[in-house]
Amino acid sequence: MIVEVVAVGTELLLGQVVNSNAATIGARLAEAGLDAHFQQTVGDNLERMVSAIRLAIERSDAVIITGGIGPTQDDITREAICAATGRAMLHSDEYADRLRRRWEELGRVLPISNLRQADYPEGAEMLENPKGTAPGLALEHDGTWLFAVPGVPQEMIHLLDVEIIPRLRSSAGLDRVVRSRIIRSWGLPESKVGEMLDDLFQSGTNPSIAFLASAGEIKVRITAAGAAGPEVDELIAPVESVVRERLGSAVFGADEQTIETVLHDLLRTRSWTIGTAESATAGLVAARLTSLPGASDVFRGGIVAYATDLKRDLLDVSAAEVVTEAAAIEMALGARTRLGCDVAVAVTGSAGPEPQEQPPGTMIMAVATPEGVMARTFRLPGDRERVRTYAATAALHLTRLAVAGDWWT
Amino acid sequence: MIVEVVAVGTELLLGQVVNSNAATIGARLAEAGLDAHFQQTVGDNLERMVSAIRLAIERSDAVIITGGIGPTQDDITREAICAATGRAMLHSDEYADRLRRRWEELGRVLPISNLRQADYPEGAEMLENPKGTAPGLALEHDGTWLFAVPGVPQEMIHLLDVEIIPRLRSSAGLDRVVRSRIIRSWGLPESKVGEMLDDLFQSGTNPSIAFLASAGEIKVRITAAGAAGPEVDELIAPVESVVRERLGSAVFGADEQTIETVLHDLLRTRSWTIGTAESATAGLVAARLTSLPGASDVFRGGIVAYATDLKRDLLDVSAAEVVTEAAAIEMALGARTRLGCDVAVAVTGSAGPEPQEQPPGTMIMAVATPEGVMARTFRLPGDRERVRTYAATAALHLTRLAVAGDWWT
Numbered sequence: 057m058i059v060e061v062v063a064v065g066t067e068l069l070l071g072q073v074v075n076s077n078a079a080t081i082g083a084r085l086a087e088a089g090l091d092a093h094f095q096q097t098v099g100d101n102l103e104r105m106v107s108a109i110r111l112a113i114e115r116s117d118a119v120i121i122t123g124g125i126g127p128t129q130d131d132i133t134r135e136a137i138c139a140a141t142g143r144a145m146l147h148s149d150e151y152a153d154r155l156r157r158r159w160e161e162l163g164r165v166l167p168i169s170n171l172r173q174a175d176y177p178e179g180a181e182m183l184e185n186p187k188g189t190a191p192g193l194a195l196e197h198d199g200t201w202l203f204a205v206p207g208v209p210q211e212m213i214h215l216l217d218v219e220i221i222p223r224l225r226s227s228a229g230l231d232r233v234v235r236s237r238i239i240r241s242w243g244l245p246e247s248k249v250g251e252m253l254d255d256l257f258q259s260g261t262n263p264s265i266a267f268l269a270s271a272g273e274i275k276v277r278i279t280a281a282g283a284a285g286p287e288v289d290e291l292i293a294p295v296e297s298v299v300r301e302r303l304g305s306a307v308f309g310a311d312e313q314t315i316e317t318v319l320h321d322l323l324r325t326r327s328w329t330i331g332t333a334e335s336a337t338a339g340l341v342a343a344r345l346t347s348l349p350g351a352s353d354v355f356r357g358g359i360v361a362y363a364t365d366l367k368r369d370l371l372d373v374s375a376a377e378v379v380t381e382a383a384a385i386e387m388a389l390g391a392r393t394r395l396g397c398d399v400a401v402a403v404t405g406s407a408g409p410e411p412q413e414q415p416p417g418t419m420i421m422a423v424a425t426p427e428g429v430m431a432r433t434f435r436l437p438g439d440r441e442r443v444r445t446y447a448a449t450a451a452l453h454l455t456r457l458a459v460a461g462d463w464w465t
Numbered sequence: 466m467i468v469e470v471v472a473v474g475t476e477l478l479l480g481q482v483v484n485s486n487a488a489t490i491g492a493r494l495a496e497a498g499l500d501a502h503f504q505q506t507v508g509d510n511l512e513r514m515v516s517a518i519r520l521a522i523e524r525s526d527a528v529i530i531t532g533g534i535g536p537t538q539d540d541i542t543r544e545a546i547c548a549a550t551g552r553a554m555l556h557s558d559e560y561a562d563r564l565r566r567r568w569e570e571l572g573r574v575l576p577i578s579n580l581r582q583a584d585y586p587e588g589a590e591m592l593e594n595p596k597g598t599a600p601g602l603a604l605e606h607d608g609t610w611l612f613a614v615p616g617v618p619q620e621m622i623h624l625l626d627v628e629i630i631p632r633l634r635s636s637a638g639l640d641r642v643v644r645s646r647i648i649r650s651w652g653l654p655e656s657k658v659g660e661m662l663d664d665l666f667q668s669g670t671n672p673s674i675a676f677l678a679s680a681g682e683i684k685v686r687i688t689a690a691g692a693a694g695p696e697v698d699e700l701i702a703p704v705e706s707v708v709r710e711r712l713g714s715a716v717f718g719a720d721e722q723t724i725e726t727v728l729h730d731l732l733r734t735r736s737w738t739i740g741t742a743e744s745a746t747a748g749l750v751a752a753r754l755t756s757l758p759g760a761s762d763v764f765r766g767g768i769v770a771y772a773t774d775l776k777r778d779l780l781d782v783s784a785a786e787v788v789t790e791a792a793a794i795e796m797a798l799g800a801r802t803r804l805g806c807d808v809a810v811a812v813t814g815s816a817g818p819e820p821q822e823q824p825p826g827t828m829i830m831a832v833a834t835p836e837g838v839m840a841r842t843f844r845l846p847g848d849r850e851r852v853r854t855y856a857a858t859a860a861l862h863l864t865r866l867a868v869a870g871d872w873w874t
Contacts, residue, residue, distance in 0.1 A: 067677060069501040070645070071492030072686075074485050078506065083480030092478040093513055097487065097504035100675070104502055111520075128659040128676045129666055162826075162844045167656035187847060210851075332748075332769070338755035339741075339748025342769045346747035349818050349849060357775040360741070360751045360767035362760070366804065370766070395775065409758050440758060 057228035058091045060116035062108050064124035064133055065207060066099040077122045077212055084213075088221045089230050090118075100124060105136035113140070113200045118224055120216070123207030125190045127170040133204050134175050134193070141197045143178040151182055155189060183219045187211045192219060201227065232281065235288045238268075239276045239299050240313065241306040242453045249274045252302050256295060263295050272446045273315075276303075305462050308453065315452045316348055322459045323354040323399065328425070330455070331395035332358035333371050333387035335378070336405035336419060340448040356397045361387070367404075370394065379404050379413035381431035384422035388431075392424050400424045401455045403447055407440045416440075419447040423458040430463055466637035467500045469525035471517050473533035473542055474616060475508040486531045486621055497630045498642040498690060499527075509533060514545035522549070522609045527633055529625075532616030534599045536579040542613050543584055543602070550606045552587040560591055564598060592628045596620040601628060610636065641690055644697045647677075648685045648708050649722065650715040651862045658683045661711050665704060672704050681855045682724075685712075714871050717862065724861045725757055731868045732763040732808065737834070739864070740804035741767035742780050742796040744787070745814035745828060749857040765806045770796070776813075779803065788813050788822035790840035793831035797840075801833050809833045810864045812856055816849045825849075828856040832867040839872055 061081050067073045078095050085092055093116070098108040105124070112119040124133030138145050152174035159166040173190045176182055183192030185206065192215040193204040201224065205215045241249065246269045250257070253276065256265050263280040276299050280291035300307050309318045323330055332342045342358035345351065359370050367373040367383070371390030375383040387402035401423050408416025417438070422431035434450055436443045457464050470490050476482045487504050494501055502525070507517040514533070521528040533542030547554050561583035568575040582599045585591055592601030594615065601624040602613040610633065614624045633639075650658065655678040659666070662685065665674050672689035685708050689700035709716050718727045732739055741751045751767035754760060768779050776782040776792070780799030784792040796811035810832050817825025826847070831840040843859055845852045866873050 066675060067686075068488070069491050069504065070495045071488035071490065072645075072677075074483060074488040076483050079477070079480035079483040081480065082478050086479045093508060093510070094517065095478065095506035099502060101502070108503065126678070127656040129663070130675055158846075162846060164654075167654060167660065169656040169659055187851075334748070337752070338760075338764070339743070339751030339767060339769065342748035343746070343752055343853075346771065347850065347853075351747075352771060352821075355747075356772045357779070358748060358769035358771075359779075360748065360769070362751075362755065362767075363765045366766040370768075370803075394779075441756065444752075444756075 057118060057224055057230075058093055058116045059085050059118045059120060059224065060092065060112040061095045062112050062119060062121045063095070063097045063207075064100065064105060064121060064136075065097075066101075066130075068097050068123075069099050077207065077209060080209065080213060081120060081122070081216060084216060084221060087234060087236065088225055089232060089234055090221070090224055090228070100130045100132060102132055102136055102139065105132065106140045109136055109140040109202075113197065113202070116200070118201035119203065120220060121202070121204045122212055125173070125193070125204055125206055127167070127173060127190070129169075131172070134172070134177060137180070137193070137195065137202060137204060138177045141177065141195070141202070145175050146178050148174045148176060148182065151191065158189065183215055185211055185215060187214050194219065194223065231284050233284045233288055234279060234281045235292065236277050236279045237292045237296055238311050239278070239296060239303070239307055240309045241274050241276070241303050242272060242308055242315070242449070243306045244274060244303065246274050249276065249303065253299060256298065260295070263291050265295065265299075272449050305457065308456060315449065315456060316344055319345075319452055319456045319459065320348055320351070320354055322456060326459060328354070328398035328459065329356050330354055330399040330401070331356045331391050331397035333391035333400060333402040334358060334360050335362055335367065335387070335403060336407045337403045337444050337448045337451070338362055340444055341401060341403060341451050344448055344452060357395050359391060359394065377413055379406055379418065379420060381420055381422065381433060384420045384431045385424070385429055388422040388424035388429055398426055399455065399459060401451050403451050405443075405447060407443050407447075409440060417443050419443065419450070421447070421451045421454055423455050425458050427461065428463065430458065432464060466527060466633055466639070467502055467525045468494050468527045468529060468633065469501065469521040470504045471521050471528060471530045472504070472506045472616075473509065473514060473530060474506075475510075475539075477506050477532075478508050486616065486618060489618065489622060490529060490531070490625060493625060493630060495643050495645070497634055498639050499630070499633055499637070509539040509541060511541055511545055511548065514541065515549045518545055518549040518611075522606065522611070525609070526637075527610035528612065529629060530611070530613045531621055534582070534602070534613055534615055536576070536582060536599070538578075540581070543581070543586060546589075546602070546604065546611060546613060547586045550586065550604070550611070554584050555587055557583045557585060557591065560600065567598065592624055594620055594624060596623050603628065603632065640693050642693045642697055643688060643690045644701065645686050645688045646701050646705055647720050648687065648705060648712070648716055649718045650683050650685065650712050651681060651717055651724070651858070652715045653683060653712065655683050658685065658712065662708060665707065669704070672700050674704065674708075681858050714866060714869075717865060724858065724865060725753055728754075728861055728865050728868065729757055729760070729763055731865060735868060737763070737807035737868065738765050738805075739763055739808040739810070740765045740800050740806035742800035742809060742811040743767060743769050744771055744776065744796070744812060745816045746812045746853050746857045746860070747771055749853055750810060750812060750860050753857055753861060766804050768800060768803065786822055788815055788827065788829060790829055790831065790842060793829045793840045794833070794838050797831040797833035797838055807835055808864065808868060810860050812860050814852075814856060816852050816856075818849060826852050828852065828859070830856070830860045830863055832864050834867050836870065837867075837872065839867065841873060
């Protein structure tokens with residue numbers, strides 16, 4: 057089954073937006089065992105959209121159109137599908153009612169122009185889009201599948217995973233599956249992970265392994281192909297065991313687990329609450345600790361002490377220099393007391409571009425638990441945003457190790 | 466002059482690499498006054514590459530092919546150009562000698578396979594590539610320009626800027642440029658902005674306008690084409706005035722300005738410092754206020770009071786219910802006192818998925834300044850992450866209005 061992506065949007069041609077949707081879709085199609093030969097990008101122009109859609113219908117078995125289904129006048133994907141397939145545009149009163157109710161629930165009145173989102177080409181099915189207001193569309197035309205999805209990545213991904221890929225796999229009669237397991241680690245450099253697993257990388261065909269680095273985390277992806285059912289999992293399991301054994305406590309989770317979910321689970325297991333004391337990261341650690349539903353079970357609060365006098369007033373820091381391990385430890389201990397939490401994580405540092413006591417990129421963390429307190433200094437590369445993001449991630453990982461009783465050295 | 470990008474590489478179709486080259490080229494073409502109607506992506510497959518190149522030659526005045534001119538066996542762009550244009554492949558002994566010398570200078574022997582980089586389609590000119598070993602190619606075929614450049618971004622950009630764009634502009638006799646101005650607004654729904662500016666949208670050809678929505682912000686892009694120099698700006702200015710006048714205080718900036726830069730500038734102008742009191746957003750507002758270099762000029766600190774008892778202890782909240790405008794106002798006033806700042810912004814709410822006093826998506830903000838205090842309640846759609854992100858953005862915008870003395874109603 058050959059699938060073609062047609063991305064719609066003048067902003068893509070003008071380079072104001074990078075077409076990351078095409079890559080996201082490509083990766084997911086490949087994982088699902090679906091092929092791709094071409095991708096197209098076209099501006100918000102009816103005639104050209106029609107020619108792109110017709111070309112895709114001619115040479116591919118399925119076409120996924122991204123973008124152009126919003127409420128404004130330049131959103132004309134619905135019109136282009138009608139013109140390319142010679143179908144009439146119909147209007148769903150039922151969907152219009154749903155749109156109205158949805159806006160009412162938000163305490164607002166549906167603007168007239170949004171009613172266009174209840175239009176659909178004859179024969180098309182509307183696909184539920186719980187992440188936005190524009191429904192997706194699915195249409196079988198002369199044996200070719202046509203889908204339209206919003207350009208907003210999270211809405212597009214939802215429709216792709218829940219609606220489009222299952223239909224295409226079933227329509228292609230695919231029973232062979234390709235499955236990947238991702239083992240997630242933090243604390244070892246990518247090159248070191250590569251060396252530790254080189255024999256698996258060299259010998260691996262099924263399963264094969266690959267390394268992916270992102271934001272300080274190193275992922276090892278184990279991919280196997282086989283009949284649906286337990287077979288694929290049985291191919292992956294022994295390789296996963298070897299990877300976990302070699303990487304040790306650097307491994308913090310697998311697949312959809314994140315440092316946040318793992319840390320919450322650990323805290324719940326120990327019945328400990330947590331709080332934060334932040335300077336350079338200024339709320340990033342607290343925001344990540346509360347990104348999960350039910351965060352209030354474990355998270356109590358945080359203090360962002362950016363100005364030095366607030367470090368003294370709100371966290372009882374007495375150290376003369378505030379970008380030091382001594383200050384970080386005082387911040388963590390102060391937060392435990394002031395916030396009434398079992399565990400406190402503190403971050404101070406110099407995020408850049410101007411140095412603050414220390415060179416830019418110097419980030420110092422401390423974690424205090426009922427079992428002890430420890431600090432660690434990092435020198436992180438990159439600009440201010442990158443330094444702050446990496447530091448927040450590092451702080452969460454050090455906290456995970458401390459809560460697990462596996463203090464770093 | 467209409468220019469089409471054909472990106473070559475199976476890794477693009479598989480989503481292993483995001484096609485940022487297409488965006489880079491698109492932006493530079495637009496800046497140079499060159500038009501683009503389509504972009505294509507195709508895998509490393511001769512037959513499909515030939516069909517993509519032929520299609521581009523048919524409908525465009527110039528074609529830029531990225532990728533597929535490296536030394537390995539799957540680099541077949543040169544072959545595809547020959548096949549698409551019916552030209553013979555020639556070999557440049559002179560370029561082969563240059564390649565040999567270049568490798569010798571690096572103390573290495575030229576691998577045989579790299580000699581393919583001295584091949585070229587009959588009639589093509591080789592373009593010097595100082596950033597790599599594969600030369601670019603330029604070929605005029607039946608009145609259409611064909612260029613081939615490496616996929617490596619820095620090599621591609623060099624050839625684009627130094628060789629390709631100057632040729633295309635000169636060949637098009639261009640002293641014409643295209644320029645865009647982006648007017649950024651917050652607080653009006655996209656459909657409402659569309660209605661308010663519908664006459665400009667309908668009548669606009671030069672300048673034309675377009676709408677872009679992202680994360681609660683609505684951008685109006687005004688694009689004009691004209692002679693280089695002040696002419697284009699003079700076309701844009703009157704339309705910009707109308708847009709600004711109609712959208713009023715919803716407009717917060719233009720082009721590269723963000724709500725963070727605008728708010729920092731406003732605070733500096735008034736010599737006011739700022740602090741935060743956050744519950745549901747738990748540090749997101751503080752993190753965004755400190756995302757810019759020099760944040761310590763205006764930002765003092767923040768209190769993340771997630772647990773109710775901390776709202777009382779750290780922010781002096783007395784309201785019985787904490788997801789209320791009364792509580793938000795107390796949080797803002799408490800933060801002003803405890804943090805010693807002129808302006809305080811507070812956020813409380815129910816981020817979901819579980820309700821907390823109020824239905825999920827209910828987010829309440831208050832801003833206190835030396836001139837007064839005011840609260841506002843939002844019902845935001847989407848999941849927890851989206852609700853929190855939108856709420857943080859909303860809080861920054863309400864703060865902008867309050868600091869500007871333009872209190873919302």
